[in-house]
Structure formats: structure tokens, C-alpha cells
Amino acid sequence: MTATRPRRGQASSPHPYIPNTDDDRRAMLDVIGAATADDLFADIPSDLRIEGLDLPPALSEQELVREMAALATSNQVPGDGMACFLGAGAYRHFIPSVVGHVIGRSEFYTAYTPYQPEISQGTLQTMFELQSMTCELMAMDVANAGMYDGASALAEACLMACNITGRERIALLDSVHPSYAAVVRTYARGRGLAVDTVSNAGLSQEHACLPVGTACLAVQHPNFFGHLEDVWAHESAAHAAGALLIAVADPISLGLLAPPGEYGADIAVAEGQGLGSPVSFGGPFLGLFACRQQYLRQMPGRIVGRTTDMDGRTGYVLTLQTREQHIRRERATSNICTSQQLVGLAAAVYLAAVGRHGLRQIAEACYHKSHYAAQRIAALPGYSLAFQTPFFKEFTVRCPKPPKQLLSRLLEQGIIGGLDVSDRVENGMLVCVTEVNTRQEIDRLVEALAEAR
């Protein structure tokens, strides 16, 4: 353990990055009764300890900033010279600058629900607004203040369906995002719940039905491959079996598509990252979670309610807390004790900024640009669309050779292509086009695919 080494030949001058001095440390060690800082680690066996790290001397702040800036230039940033067509659950959408301004305010700039929540009325109000907008977006009755991400929101929804129905089987449509399915399996394993994968082809057969004892059918719409599902048929299949229908939605798509509440979903979840948060090294994400009024008391997570105080003024409170872990222990509705508060705030500001009509325009731009791209790619010799069903902003292309080879060629030309899904669709590439992709970028992609063939 090498603690803070004094800088070369300047034993008593303060370290540029560590606030306490040699004298401070001496004083603290004297109080504890330890001779050196290393004595504090005496309990750790010596073979587990590192005897000194071979590090270069500390840089000055100016040198350090230069070093970090040089490292940062090796990043390849989408939009900044790089055309990006990668989606598959994390999406680039334009972020109005008001989002950054509001969430950067010091009153809001934390990921956590306040520990003394009612004193933070502003934070609670933003959570309440997000819940209200989530309900409106999904056409559901109640929403919580947010989950970790779309995948854990789906897993919590499946557990909730098992609690409501008293059944122990979860059915996932095979077109649900594979990472989401993996998270559901992880959650289900601890509870001893079975997870079945059901296929569209299987469900559409005459007299087809879900396995006996199924608590819920989870449907992603648009699905992992970007295409729309026959949600009305899935609604019938789920409810005929006495199971709940869980919908996984893309919130941007709800500017155009029917919301989950309209096609009979009992629980609706979504990944909220696309609403005002960047695609930044895989996160941060935000789970949106809404359900029907009758299931309110089985809903996991934190819920903000609006009420009036003793003087009749509007106030916000965390409600239904008696079902949460800190009071109910192992019988709690879930073990979610926090929320993605800051990402949730970004989503609330985003939705408020773009509004109903703005969301529709964004969804239309995604639809038209992706269809332009799909049409041009499908017209290239050797390329075709893997599915003939309608899609929203992503589509799966069947390529003339393994996508892996094509993607490295594209990258050489400054294009991040789609996701290689050849494990699911032969030579399949999942391409995402949103409103931030320009026509020039799309044309560059098409030309590059034609050349790389």
C-alpha cells in the first residue's frame, strides 16, 4: 500500500490532489496510535498486498488536462464525423438544450431520491410530472417514479404478474430483446419461476395457447428486430389464458403507434433513455413502468402522490411506502429503493419540451428516414429486408455476406453500421435510423454497403 508519496524533494508542500498534509496524517496516526498508514492494513495478509505500484510521478494539473484531452481525441463520436446506425435498445435522439440546463441545476443534480423526500418538493414534483406523462404516453392509469432500465422494468413486471395471478410461469415472445430476456431469467431464477419462450408462429396456430399456469405474456412492440407485433392477437392469447399482457414499448414510437393501454396491456414498461439522455458508453438508462389502477398496490418502486397540506396548499409525498423494502422487508413489492431520478428528470423535461406534437414529428421523422434507408438498402443487389412486416425506426437487413465483415469495412469509412444479429437471422444486420441521421449519412451508408458487398 503506497499512500500519498510526497512530491519529489518537497516533503512538506501540499499534494496537488490530496487535501491533507504530512502533518495532518501524522496527527491522525498519533490519535489512533498507529506508527504508519501501512499499519492500518496490517490485517490484510502480506501476500494479498501490493508492495508499491510502479507509477510515474504525478503530473501537474495542466499536464494532466493535456493528457486527458489527447486520450479523448481517440474516441469516435457519432455525429461528429461518424455516421451511426446502431440502436438495439439504446437510441440517439436529438436532445433539446433545455434538458441539460434544467438537470444541471444544483437543486436537481443527483441520481437519488432524497432520503428526507418531503423536504425536496421540487424533486418530488418532477417525479410526479414524469409519472403523469408516462401514464399519458402509455395510456395507463398509474406509473411509478422509474426503474433502473427497461430490462429490469420488464423483469419487475413479470414478478408483479406472478404475484397478482398466483402463478409461476412467465412467457416471453421470442422477439423480445435478448438482453431483456436474460434479465428476466436472472430475476426469475431467484424466485423459482419458470420462463418460457413462445413464438409468433406457435401462437398464431389454431387452438394455440400459452403453457398452463402462465402468469403473463411479454411482448416488445416494436420488437427487437424493429418490426411491429400483432399486439391485438397477443392480447387475446394472454387474456384467454387468464394471463396478464405486458408490453415493452419504445416511448418515441408512441408519437405514432397505439399506446399499450389501447391494445389491452395490463402492465407497460419502456426504456426511457431515448427521452433526453445520450448514448454514453452504455448508459445511464431509465425504466418507465405503468399499470392499470387495479394493480396499483402490487406495483414495485417508488410512487409520488400529490396532496394538500393542512393549509390547503399543493404538496407532494412519497406514497404507498408501507409496501417498500425499508418497512416491509422480505414481503416488499420489490427491492427497488431508488430510482433513476436524474435520467427521469431528463425524460420529464424532454417530454415537456417537445410536447405532444413534437413527439409525433420526431416519430414521423424516424419513420420516414428509416423507410428511406430500408428502401435504398433493399434495392442493392444481394441485400433484402429479413421481415416483410411493418417497422418503425429499426429494420433487419439480410446481407450478402457475414455482417461482421461488412461492419469493419464501414468503420474504415467512418460509419458505425448496425448490430450483427446473424445469430438470430442469417447474415442479419439490425439497422437503426432516427431523426438525427442526415440524408447524406444514409446515402453514405447505402454506397458503402454497395461497395463492401
Place this chain on the structure above:
Amino acid sequence: MITPPELRYTKDHEWVRVQDGIGTVGITDYAQDQLGDVVYVDLPSPGKQLTQLAVFGEIESVKAVSELYSPVSGEVIESNQALADKPELVNESPYGEGWLMKVRLTDEGEVDRLLTADQYSDYIKREEG
């Protein structure tokens, strides 16, 4: 605390009044006092089969959510619909209008295994320490 002598009790603070093979079930005055203001009661539907001392529902107050345990085995024939709109009846009248459900007993002999009013009074006195 009121503990009517004609009822039988569980250590989980439920009571039962048996008449012609039908048991009316509720929570005790002591239980409602400990819970505080009741805001929601989740009760079983008619037809549900219950086992003595197994969970049959939940009661939620401003302080906590607690399980409800059935004093007797049998089939639920009615649950108190009035509690959906007025859960506070449980606080106001735990042995009257605040009853929870009616059960057709499968074995009246089970009632003998429940506490008498005196035993229950002693029990809560000990609980109080």
C-alpha cells in the same frame, strides 16, 4: 382494549364468531389500535378455500402492511364490501361493521384450539411487557 368474551382469538390478533357453522372473522381492537388508520384491506373472493392460521389477505395502515391469518379452515362465503370505500370501519368498529369475511367452517372443533378472551387478554398484556 375491548375483548368480547363470546369470541375466540388468534395470537395474530384475529377474532372469530361462530354461529350455525358460519364464522365471522375480523381483527381485534388491540390490532386496529396498533396498526393505526387503516387505508386498505385486501380480502379473498367467495369460494376461496382457507386453512387455519394461513394467510387470507392483507391489511394496510398508514404505518404498515400486515398479513391476515384465518382463525379457521373453510370456504369464504362473503367478504365485507363496505371496507372498499370505508376501510376506517375496521378502526371504528373492529367487532361490528369492521368485520372482514364470513367463512363456512370445515371443522368446528378447530375453534377449541383458539384462545379464549381471557387467554388473549393475558397474551397481549405479556406482549406489551
